[in-house]
Amino acid sequence: MNHLADHAAASGAPKGTLQRWLTGPRVAGLPVPTELPPPALSFEFFPPRTEALEQQLWTNIRRLEPLAPRFVSVTYGAGGTTQERTHATVARLVRETSLTPAAHLTCVGASRGEVDEVARQYWDAGVKHIVALRGDAPAGEAGYTPHPQGYAYAADLVAGLKRIGDFEISVAAYPETHPAASSAESDLDNLKRKIDAGATRAITQYFFDTEVFLRFLDRALAAGITVPIVPGILPVSNFNQVKKFSAMCGTSVPVWMGKLFEGLDEDADTRRMVAAALAAEQVRLLQANGVDEFHFYTLNRADLTFAIAHILGARPKAV
């Protein structure tokens, strides 16, 4: 309690607003972005399904390009369903932009030979960065079963890729533990195996509770992991959709977040402003704790990501 509050309590004055304000917790100010190094950024896109969505994606890529991200990554659809579209998007990034692409690649539904062939095509096309993942069972199938001649887990894929070429390899990490892991420790052991097999960066599943991420960094360091663990940031503009998706991928959605989006189901404009404020708060808190690398799940939209990157201190460069 501070002096004024002591005084108010001693005088027997009724508990009023001022007293609540004076006795509540104090929050330290957030850092000034101009005094911090500009963040290292990466942006994730998914391959578009239609011509119209493709045009929209490229407009958004062009908008983000001047922020000079370290790399932009393109996802691989569940069960390898987007193999051709992922490849086409990555190839166009190489051909037409100044960006460095990273191609996501999964183990699902393909033999080691088939996966290796896709990787070789990337290597030959000048794509030297792979985000190596296990992937999930296709929709409708219960649980993940490795292909009989396939790579069973991401760690096996990382080792296989390293046999093909000296790829830069990023892998996935789970601050809230992967939903199928037998324990948080075994999941962290798995991350360590992926790094030991040759990955040099982990990108996290998205999360909303910053504390959870920071505690995960502590645990990872204690487990002997020293490569960067880059927070995956998902700016949320469709709260209901994110809530459903989070239940599947093991990300907890704090009650306070539901409160922020309460009553906004039919009000997309306000939702977007709330989303920007929320993500800005999250990244600034991370930045205040020393994090200077961020991976954005853009959902193929540029505006929220651009604004949040700007708040972090990123400024466009001439391309």
Ligand SMILES: Cc1cc2nc3c(=O)[nH]c(=O)nc-3n(C[C@H](O)[C@H](O)[C@H](O)COP(=O)(O)OP(=O)(O)OC[C@H]3O[C@@H](n4cnc5c(N)ncnc54)[C@H](O)[C@@H]3O)c2cc1C
């Ligand atoms: C940054 C990021 C990008 C992603 N991009 C894509 C994408 O493009 N396409 C896509 O389909 N999915 C993508 N995903 C989702 C990902 O494929 C799923 O989360 C998947 O369930 C796990 O993939 P992983 O690479 O983490 O698997 P792994 O690291 O192989 O781990 C999977 C699970 O198996 C356990 N495990 C690992 N090895 C063993 C073992 N030897 N024995 C028993 N258990 C073991 C782990 O603890 C974990 O529970 C992405 C996820 C992230 C975080």
